[in-house]
Amino acid sequence: MATIERAVKPPAIRFYSMRSLSLIGVCFVLSGATGLIYEVLWARMLGLVFGATTLAVSTVLAAFMGGLALGSALAGQFASRIRRPIRAYGLIEIGIGLYAIAVPFLFGWVDNIYALIWQQLQPGPFAFSVWRFALSSLLLLVPTTLMGATLGVLSAALVRSPGFESTSVTRLYTRNLVGAICGTIAAGFFLLPTLGVRATIYTAAAINILLGMVAIFADRVLDATGKKNHTEVVPEGSLSESEQDGIAHDQHVGGPRFWLFCAFVSGFVTISAQVAWARMLTMIIGSSTYAFTIVVSLFLIGLSAGAYFIGRNRYSENLRFTILKVELVTAGSLYLSLVIVNVIPVLLVNTGLRLNVGSWSGLLLLQIFAAGLLILLPAFLMGTAMPLVLVWASKEHSSTSVQLVGRSYAVNTVGAIAGAFCTGFILIPLTSTKYTILFAAALCLVVAGLAYQPRSRTAEQKLPRGFGLGVAALLIVLLFVFAPRMNFENLSMGAYDSLVRVLAHRDGVTPDSKQGPQNPELLMYKEGPTSTVSVRKDWGITSLAINGRTNASDSEDMPTQVMVGQMPLLLAPNIKNGMLVGFASGVSAGAMLQSPLGALDCVELEPAAVDAARYFEHVNHRPLTDPRLRLIIDDARTYLRVTKTRYDMIVSEPSHPWVPGVANLFTQEFFELGRGGLTDSGVFVQWIQIYQLSTESLRSILATYQKVFPHVMVFRVGGATKGKDLILVGSKVLLNLDRIAERMQDARTAAELARVGLMNDIDVESWYVCDEKQLAPAVAGAVINTDDNMHVETTVPREAFLPLMQSNSSWLEKLATKSRLPTLDS
Numbered sequence: 001m002a003t004i005e006r007a008v009k010p011p012a013i014r015f016y017s018m019r020s021l022s023l024i025g026v027c028f029v030l031s032g033a034t035g036l037i038y039e040v041l042w043a044r045m046l047g048l049v050f051g052a053t054t055l056a057v058s059t060v061l062a063a064f065m066g067g068l069a070l071g072s073a074l075a076g077q078f079a080s081r082i083r084r085p086i087r088a089y090g091l092i093e094i095g096i097g098l099y100a101i102a103v104p105f106l107f108g109w110v111d112n113i114y115a116l117i118w119q120q121l122q123p124g125p126f127a128f129s130v131w132r133f134a135l136s137s138l139l140l141l142v143p144t145t146l147m148g149a150t151l152g153v154l155s156a157a158l159v160r161s162p163g164f165e166s167t168s169v170t171r172l173y174t175r176n177l178v179g180a181i182c183g184t185i186a187a188g189f190f191l192l193p194t195l196g197v198r199a200t201i202y203t204a205a206a207i208n209i210l211l212g213m214v215a216i217f218a219d220r221v222l223d224a225t226g227k228k229n230h231t232e233v234v235p236e237g238s239l240s241e242s243e244q245d246g247i248a249h250d251q252h253v254g255g256p257r258f259w260l261f262c263a264f265v266s267g268f269v270t271i272s273a274q275v276a277w278a279r280m281l282t283m284i285i286g287s288s289t290y291a292f293t294i295v296v297s298l299f300l301i302g303l304s305a306g307a308y309f310i311g312r313n314r315y316s317e318n319l320r321f322t323i324l325k326v327e328l329v330t331a332g333s334l335y336l337s338l339v340i341v342n343v344i345p346v347l348l349v350n351t352g353l354r355l356n357v358g359s360w361s362g363l364l365l366l367q368i369f370a371a372g373l374l375i376l377l378p379a380f381l382m383g384t385a386m387p388l389v390l391v392w393a394s395k396e397h398s399s400t401s402v403q404l405v406g407r408s409y410a411v412n413t414v415g416a417i418a419g420a421f422c423t424g425f426i427l428i429p430l431t432s433t434k435y436t437i438l439f440a441a442a443l444c445l446v447v448a449g450l451a452y453q454p455r456s457r458t459a460e461q462k463l464p465r466g467f468g469l470g471v472a473a474l475l476i477v478l479l480f481v482f483a484p485r486m487n488f489e490n491l492s493m494g495a496y497d498s499l500v501r502v503l504a505h506r507d508g509v510t511p512d513s514k515q516g517p518q519n520p521e522l523l524m525y526k527e528g529p530t531s532t533v534s535v536r537k538d539w540g541i542t543s544l545a546i547n548g549r550t551n552a553s554d555s556e557d558m559p560t561q562v563m564v565g566q567m568p569l570l571l572a573p574n575i576k577n578g579m580l581v582g583f584a585s586g587v588s589a590g591a592m593l594q595s596p597l598g599a600l601d602c603v604e605l606e607p608a609a610v611d612a613a614r615y616f617e618h619v620n621h622r623p624l625t626d627p628r629l630r631l632i633i634d635d636a637r638t639y640l641r642v643t644k645t646r647y648d649m650i651v652s653e654p655s656h657p658w659v660p661g662v663a664n665l666f667t668q669e670f671f672e673l674g675r676g677g678l679t680d681s682g683v684f685v686q687w688i689q690i691y692q693l694s695t696e697s698l699r700s701i702l703a704t705y706q707k708v709f710p711h712v713m714v715f716r717v718g719g720a721t722k723g724k725d726l727i728l729v730g731s732k733v734l735l736n737l738d739r740i741a742e743r744m745q746d747a748r749t750a751a752e753l754a755r756v757g758l759m760n761d762i763d764v765e766s767w768y769v770c771d772e773k774q775l776a777p778a779v780a781g782a783v784i785n786t787d788d789n790m791h792v793e794t795t796v797p798r799e800a801f802l803p804l805m806q807s808n809s810s811w812l813e814k815l816a817t818k819s820r821l822p823t824l825d826s
Helices: 020-050 054-081 084-122 125-158 166-221 239-254 256-285 289-311 317-355 360-384 385-394 400-432 431-451 462-481 488-492 496-507 558-571 585-595 609-618 636-642 669-675 695-708 741-742 747-754 761-765 772-778 789-797 804-818
Strands: 520-527 530-536 543-546 549-553 576-581 600-606 631-632 647-654 678-689 711-716 727-730 768-771
Touching: 020 054, 020 084, 020 125, 020 711, 054 400, 084 125, 084 166, 084 636, 125 166, 125 400, 166 289, 166 385, 166 789, 256 289, 256 317, 256 360, 256 400, 256 488, 256 530, 256 636, 289 360, 289 385, 289 789, 317 360, 317 385, 317 431, 317 462, 317 496, 360 496, 360 789, 385 400, 400 431, 431 462, 488 520, 488 530, 488 768, 496 558, 496 678, 520 609, 530 609, 543 609, 558 585, 558 647, 558 678, 558 711, 558 727, 558 741, 558 747, 576 585, 585 609, 600 609, 600 772, 609 631, 609 678, 636 669, 647 669, 669 678, 669 695, 678 695, 695 711, 695 727, 695 772, 695 789, 695 804, 711 772, 711 804, 741 761, 768 772, 768 804, 772 804
Parallel strands: 576 600, 576 647, 600 631, 647 678
Antiparallel strands: 520 530, 530 543, 543 549, 678 727, 711 727, 711 768
16 A cells, blocks of 8 residues: 655654554543533523523523534644644633533533623514523533534544545544433433532542543654654555545545535434434333433444444445435335334333233333334434445545544534524425424435436536436425324323333222223324324223323313312412413413402413313313413423513422423422412422332422422322322411311302312311421432432332322321321411
8 A cells, every 4th residue: 555655843743653543532531421411401591591492492492402513623623733642632621611610610611690780671582592592602602612623623634644544534523423322311311310410520520631632642742752753644555446435436426525415404303303302202101200311322333333334334335326325215114113113112022021020120120112113223224324435535635634524523513503494494394203304304315316427427417416416305205295194192102101001000009090991092192392292082081191191181180180289279379370380271370350359461482382271161161262371382490580570379290200301390499490480478388199109209308399489388189198199388477277168258259169079168178188287298318300310300210110199198097197187286
């Protein structure tokens, strides 16, 4: 193999041995792990500040990935001029670590600015999004730019090594993906449950600083003798003659524009498919921190396997023909995924029942199996596209190669940003996840059409080139015409939750009140900006589910839905205005309006949930037609943080406190926001289920609530010694039951209570369990649930097969017998 050599003065540019680069390769694996940890945790922390709306999440994601793109572009522009790139890489890692340590403190500063902007300027939704993006970019620009520069800087070191090949950068990219897998699994299953958010960030920061020190050591010590008599190896010399022919042919027929377009489409399709599949799988394997970790990990495993496959092969054939084959097969796999997703729900349930799964680890394996069927093959194929672009970029002169690698990675990241925005704001809300996947497949076919080139190189190639695009256009039309029909009935049944309920009923863990024929009927299935909302009729019961998990019904849930709205009206000293967190079926909103209440602000995150309320008009009093109701589509935490309104009552009724996005409405920080939104004599009402929660998890929520509100009353729906739901009433002032009889003099209030079997104040008082005097010692020593420790969110999913209902009932019955009604103390 011929090489082209030229003398280089020792001080000018440093060349690196394979020993140094192998060590740096290991460092880059760990760098990928910390980068993924930061992305997940910083997005979570910013979500707590900016809210969990799609607009807020997307602007944060855009700011994060925008920094990566900027770093890649800068590295591509300047990395080839860096004399000691490994030392530069070490300094970058140290910079990332130091900034990460400061991030938790900077978030408090951004939070205050965010609230000030809202209160002083009160911008509209678009202007507010601009402010979100500006603040996110300001906070994340430095570390994300540094992260984005790492691949380009290390590419500069690679091209100066004697063992450099056209696939060297691809192999480095693969190692970073492998690190991302390790970071996802470590954070989701180990670090967050044991250390919490802040300690996990500090751990990742320590790793970054250590990596930086190792890189500087490698630059100084391992290559200390390498400053003399170096020769620069021009990359063409490291390629075979056939590879060089491939380069010439690629440059002749397309050049950078085609490959940068491939990089853009690769980023767009990858993120778009990930978002769409995550939405689909939420309906199948449930919503939890662990389910999210499984989806991201499997996706990264597929991508890294594809990148590894490319990195292990040498490409003497035309790269354009290779990308053509890859994109065609990727489009086919995306189409096939829509067929597979239809059968996964039933397969998951039947497999779980057949294996008689009786542990959380068994459920976890089922979730991995179900998600893997959908994700792994398409992710593997998508994982080959960007590495092929990097192979092309590496087949150039050293300085040009570094620039192309940085530019390609930057364009790929821009494509990912576009994919996230288009999928979240346009494709899923306006079409569906089905057409989002088909659109991604269509983009793959467009790339395949552009990649087609005739074998003969004639001057007149317009017709053959048009033939490739024409075939692609025909395939796209066929793709949409013969698109698989989605089985929404299967998707809407909530396969994972249904399986857990069936297994729990069979083992006697929870009672099953449904009997007779199911006669299922799907009334509504709508994919909104943040969630998928469905309304079903089973056993004659109409129920509303969000992401496959039941949140409301017109049957056994009615007492809870009515009384969570009526309880503050019975106990609050003043009832001029109120706030309701969550609209759902509209029953609680309607119940609150059956009273002299002056005004009600309802904050709902998902617009599709509001649309579902029409199926409950027979029980919800049509609250949307009441002029006293003001519907606010926003995140409840964000609204409470920025509003200046103070309420006589706030009702929070989100269900399932372990679900991501909902879990942060059961933390100390949220309860403190609620307390701050009350008038001096206001009350804060919280609904809590006692099923699917262990006694320790229930005690944790109660202890957190009791820590924030000095005066608390606990009611059990249906009676102090029965029922599956609790209603908590907290206030800054002493609460008593004397007002109930007076408030029930209102005809609307009395009629509303009567429809759930409460005819007088004695009936209401029969639900009373205890107040703060009895509650405080009962929850002493319980873990306080915070935004940082994520205790309930990470603990409850592991408790699926514990005797939860029986244990909680026994604990509450003992608590009720130790307390007496305040009115009987005299």
